[in-house]
Amino acid sequence: MSNTLPEKNLKRGQACYNCRRRKMVRSTVQHGQLVKVNQPSNQQKCDGVHPVCGQCARANRPDDCEYVGEYAQARVQILQENIARVEQRIYELEHPTEVPPVTTVQLHKPYAPAKPLYSPENDIFRTRSEPPIDMLQTLLDRFLPYASDFGFFIHVPSFRRSAVKKYPLGHDKRPAPSLLFAACLWGLRFSPPALQVHEPSCLARTLSLASTDLASSHPYKALHTLQAEILLAHYFFSSGRFVEGKYHTAAAVALALSSSLHSIRSANVNAPSVGMIPPPRDAVEEGERIHACWMTVILDNLWATALKQEPARDLRNESRSSSFDTPWPLELHDYEQGKMHPSARYSQTVQTFLTGPPETHRMSTMTGLAKGSLLWQQADKLARSWNPVMPPTQVPIFQATFYALDVHIESFRTALGSPGTVPNPTPAMTRALIVAHSIGHAATIQLHSIAAVNAVMDSRRKRLSSARAVLEIVAETAPRQGTVNAYINPVMGTVWMIACQAVMDEIPQLKVRSPQESMVLTSLLARAVSAMAVFVETCPLLKYQISRIQEASRGL
Numbered sequence: 001m002s003n004t005l006p007e008k009n010l011k012r013g014q015a016c017y018n019c020r021r022r023k024m025v026r027s028t029v030q031h032g033q034l035v036k037v038n039q040p041s042n043q044q045k046c047d048g049v050h051p052v053c054g055q056c057a058r059a060n061r062p063d064d065c066e067y068v069g070e071y072a073q074a075r076v077q078i079l080q081e082n083i084a085r086v087e088q089r090i091y092e093l094e095h096p097t098e099v100p101p102v103t104t105v106q107l108h109k110p111y112a113p114a115k116p117l118y119s120p121e122n123d124i125f126r127t128r129s130e131p132p133i134d135m136l137q138t139l140l141d142r143f144l145p146y147a148s149d150f151g152f153f154i155h156v157p158s159f160r161r162s163a164v165k166k167y168p169l170g171h172d173k174r175p176a177p178s179l180l181f182a183a184c185l186w187g188l189r190f191s192p193p194a195l196q197v198h199e200p201s202c203l204a205r206t207l208s209l210a211s212t213d214l215a216s217s218h219p220y221k222a223l224h225t226l227q228a229e230i231l232l233a234h235y236f237f238s239s240g241r242f243v244e245g246k247y248h249t250a251a252a253v254a255l256a257l258s259s260s261l262h263s264i265r266s267a268n269v270n271a272p273s274v275g276m277i278p279p280p281r282d283a284v285e286e287g288e289r290i291h292a293c294w295m296t297v298i299l300d301n302l303w304a305t306a307l308k309q310e311p312a313r314d315l316r317n318e319s320r321s322s323s324f325d326t327p328w329p330l331e332l333h334d335y336e337q338g339k340m341h342p343s344a345r346y347s348q349t350v351q352t353f354l355t356g357p358p359e360t361h362r363m364s365t366m367t368g369l370a371k372g373s374l375l376w377q378q379a380d381k382l383a384r385s386w387n388p389v390m391p392p393t394q395v396p397i398f399q400a401t402f403y404a405l406d407v408h409i410e411s412f413r414t415a416l417g418s419p420g421t422v423p424n425p426t427p428a429m430t431r432a433l434i435v436a437h438s439i440g441h442a443a444t445i446q447l448h449s450i451a452a453v454n455a456v457m458d459s460r461r462k463r464l465s466s467a468r469a470v471l472e473i474v475a476e477t478a479p480r481q482g483t484v485n486a487y488i489n490p491v492m493g494t495v496w497m498i499a500c501q502a503v504m505d506e507i508p509q510l511k512v513r514s515p516q517e518s519m520v521l522t523s524l525l526a527r528a529v530s531a532m533a534v535f536v537e538t539c540p541l542l543k544y545q546i547s548r549i550q551e552a553s554r555g556l
Contacts, residue, residue, distance in 0.1 A: 379447040
């Protein structure tokens with residue numbers, strides 16, 4: 001093809017498609033007539049040069065320059081139509097009751113304003129009391145497989161059955177409205193973009209209901225509102241909205257405390273009785289209340305540590321009269337099988353764990369998460385309390401606390417069962433164990449990051465060993481790329497950042513001291529960072545943190 005300039009005034013249809021499209025964008029519709037908007041003086045017309053016109057060349061977009069006949073379609077038009085057709089078909093399959101029983105190729109007025117996919121008028125969370133039943137079922141099915149990762153403590157089969165019963169919203173045979181909408185909110189997070197546009201209005205409804213449900217007559221209003229507050233806290237934390245996440249965490253802690261969930265099965269005769277929450281009707285309901293207590297503890301400790309702040313409730317320094325007596329949680333199916341003795345009583349569960357000898361017996365996945373969150377919080381608190389100019393009298397106390405906690409963390413990680421040692425682990429149990437092991441290693445990393453001990457070679461070795469373990473866990477257990485709705489507790493982003501930083505601190509020195517080990521470590525870091533990428537689509541916070549890790553690792 002020749003690159004000589006053609007005639008100055010091109011005939012109709014001879015301009016490239018990209019320039020014709022820009023010309024159409026600079027037009028508008030007034031009173032039903034297509035009217036050209038005055039073209040700025042610096043906007044030149046297409047010069048018709050082949051294979052790339054001057055306008056596209058100056059814009060550095062040669063791939064967009066395409067010459068087609070007046071009635072032919074350009075590649076971009078074909079792609080856009082195909083994408084629209086596929087998106088429409090997906091929406092039809094997901095919403096069979098909303099699609100009219102006719103062909104989807106419908107006639108339309110060519111210059112009529114296109115109806116937006118979303119508008120306040122068609123927002124079901126604004127215009128209806130609750131979603132239609134088919135949509136509700138879809139959202140629950142997307143939420144419930146990951147429910148325990150968001151602190152969901154209610155028996156899942158019972159919750160789902162009650163959620164779809166044909167009773168009005170707020171009926172005592174269904175979940176409290178705030179809980180139902182909180183579940184829908186998380187279901188929307190795992191939905192296609194066509195449904196995700198409803199998240200803001202669903203969030204607004206959930207917040208409104210959570211503030212009023214306690215004044216309702218629902219028999220489980222306190223327990224269900226607590227569950228909704230926990231789900232909201234996880235939602236805000238995963239979105240990077242930490243102030244709101246802390247607010248709803250504090251609300252959950254206050255509600256759990258006022259409901260005396262910390263004194264379930266207490267051996268203390270003066271322990272407060274459960275107030276707003278009705279007594280359990282069976283072992284499963286008692287298990288729900290025990291899990292409710294510990295889910296609140298886990299939420300409070302994990303995110304206080306991630307944000308380097310104090311938890312809303314410091315369980316280590318509680319008095320005897322308000323001690324934490326609720327027993328460690330079992331797996332929910334263990335309550336169904338009656339594995340908690342009816343007459344067993346417990347006392348000072350948290351104090352005994354933190355100040356007593358390290359435990360060595362196997363624990364449930366929920367207990368692993370609870371103990372791991374407590375140890376990580378204690379390690380972070382001790383690391384932040386270090387002061388290079390502390391009085392000499394305090395140094396021995398600090399050292400004794402440091403070594404005792406170090407032994408405690410190592411014993412915990414040894415006792416924590418791997419997925420291979422847990423009988424019949426569910427995917428949720430496996431994810432919980434991954435988080436528990438990771439935060440156990442994070443506790444070691446932060447403890448041995450204290451400047452006073454990090455200079456010691458054994459301390460640096462422990463820090464690096466735990467950091468490598470965290471990266472190996474994510475590299476070996478992360479779902480494959482392309483997995484739909486891959487999800488993990490978003491606090492893992494903080495754990496990964498801590499581990500990656502520890503590894504990146506050591507690589508420059510290893511390049512000099514041990515080049516072979518440096519190469520192995522760099523390769524592990526690359527594999528782990530690549531594996532993390534599968535989680536970015538379902539969690540805005542993880543998306544940001546992983547991008548930070550990727551950026552920092554490029555310079556190695």
